[in-house]
Amino acid sequence: MVTGTTLDLARSAKLFHALSDETRLAILDMLRDGELCVCDLQTAFDAAQSRLSYHLKVLKAVGLVSDRLEGRWSYYSIIPNGLNEVHDIVRVLATEGASQRKLKVMGKCCG
Template sequence: MEGVYMNYNQLAKIFKALSDKNRVKIVDLLSAGEKCACDLLDQFEFSQPTLSHHMKVLIEANIVIARKSGKWQHYSLNVDFVDSLDEQIKSLLLEKIAN
């Protein structure tokens, strides 16, 4: 497929990362800008280790970027990657519709 940058395994990893409602909510919260882990924790009723697990999945899928500041991690969307993912999905779906 022309215009497709990611293979099916990469896309499956991304979709799996977004298959959890808590991770979708995290992405939504991060769409407003960088957030400290402490701010994200305030939005959920789960523990810090659970947040760390969700963030690890999102980071491994390249959806989120982390940086450490003091004792807290700060998270933001990997905007360039999310933009390319948007284009990738549109290309994939539109090519299938056109055929």
């Protein structure tokens, strides 16, 4: 979560970890057009159900995708607020002035 210009570093790291995998990025890319059944994702990736489930679990755990059950099928979609949060983190990181903060190393000021 981003508050003003302050980052929740642990939350930011979890989001970027979820985005650091090519398969998970490809899943998000596919979901840009709307909700998809897990069976469609499985076919598109020619992946084992367990492998795909793992990637979907990672994305869901950080709030980037949601799922819903319909009968025996799961449908996945992007949570826009999750991607907005990633955008906000990048915006804060790109803001000038952050490098002007004094760094502390082992309890001593560097400069």
